[in-house]
Amino acid sequence: MIDRLKVIKVEAIAELGGISDLTELERWRIHYMGKKGQLTQVLRQLGDLPPEDRRIIGALANEIKRQLEDELAGFKSRIARTTVESKLEKEWIDVTLPGYPVSPGRLHPTTQALREVCSIFTSMGFQWVEGPEVEWEYYNFEALNIFKGHPAYDMWDTLWVDFYNEKGEMPMLLRTHTSPVQIRIMEKTRPPVRVIMPGKVYRYEATDATHESMFYQVEGLAVDKDITFADLKGTLYEFARRLFGEERRVRFRCDYFPFVEPGVEVSIDCLACGGVGCRLCSNTGWIEILGAGMVHPDVLRRVDYDPEVYSGFAFGMGVERISMLRYGIDDIRLFYSNDLRFLNQF
Numbered sequence: 001m002i003d004r005l006k007v008i009k010v011e012a013i014a015e016l017g018g019i020s021d022l023t024e025l026e027r028w029r030i031h032y033m034g035k036k037g038q039l040t041q042v043l044r045q046l047g048d049l050p051p052e053d054r055r056i057i058g059a060l061a062n063e064i065k066r067q068l069e070d071e072l073a074g075f076k077s078r079i080a081r082t083t084v085e086s087k088l089e090k091e092w093i094d095v096t097l098p099g100y101p102v103s104p105g106r107l108h109p110t111t112q113a114l115r116e117v118c119s120i121f122t123s124m125g126f127q128w129v130e131g132p133e134v135e136w137e138y139y140n141f142e143a144l145n146i147f148k149g150h151p152a153y154d155m156w157d158t159l160w161v162d163f164y165n166e167k168g169e170m171p172m173l174l175r176t177h178t179s180p181v182q183i184r185i186m187e188k189t190r191p192p193v194r195v196i197m198p199g200k201v202y203r204y205e206a207t208d209a210t211h212e213s214m215f216y217q218v219e220g221l222a223v224d225k226d227i228t229f230a231d232l233k234g235t236l237y238e239f240a241r242r243l244f245g246e247e248r249r250v251r252f253r254c255d256y257f258p259f260v261e262p263g264v265e266v267s268i269d270c271l272a273c274g275g276v277g278c279r280l281c282s283n284t285g286w287i288e289i290l291g292a293g294m295v296h297p298d299v300l301r302r303v304d305y306d307p308e309v310y311s312g313f314a315f316g317m318g319v320e321r322i323s324m325l326r327y328g329i330d331d332i333r334l335f336y337s338n339d340l341r342f343l344n345q346f
């Protein structure tokens, strides 16, 4: 029996040397010290021995059991330690490394131009308001004297929204200009009105260097008693000079928009050549920056403003165009192609 115990001990310790994980270790424990384990079986037989042998062999068996238990405990803690160590090894980070720089970003050139334009007008007492981009046909057209069949109705290539009213008409669209906001404001308020209305507009366009299907406009409207064309001119002169420089010359020429009468196009002398004529101004010396005019009496009547009492002026301009002129950008598509090489310059 003594020999048997010694063999068990040697075998057990040798086997332990080849074990590398906890499942194997548990199998090893059961094999030697489990209920039916090698060592347990020897201990069970002790009762059958004469008392003298029982003492000696019992002591030896218990001694071996303790040794194996010690080995087991030692092994367990070694495995635990190496697991932690290898984990630490794998997940090691150098906390002293400098962090990734956070790019602060910047405002889009359109946003910059839009804010600049609007702040010039807010400083003159205009109030910043916005209207919906998906608009009723009525506000985009009829309310502004643009009727079906009228050539001006086709002037804008419209993106219709797939939405029908009871009459089976398609009465909603992506607004083609910011002018419908004029109507919305006048319907809700009584004169005096002085508002600046920036926002996105949409057109069904074959895009090219000067046409995008989405772009920004800034619309302006002033209605009060005794507003005259002189107020329109004075306001837009002041605006053009604040935005493009004190020395700018401004030109007003007749133009047609159904919702104003008279209507004008406003140009500034060319930024590039100072009016001599160059590529930027197509050799005319002038660059058109906006459309404007005196609010049409029918438009006023439609919102219940008495044109005998009130008069007003309105204007609208393309924001990207302003930015293009100032920075010499020659393709409007650059604004929305999300190319950082372009955007980072502003």
Ligand code: PHE
Residues within 6 Å of the ligand: 176, 177, 178, 179, 219, 257, 260, 291, 292, 293, 314, 315, 316, 317
């Ligand atoms: N809404 C016109 C356009 O998009 C611009 C405009 C606004 C003209 C206000 C006159 C008065 O072309």
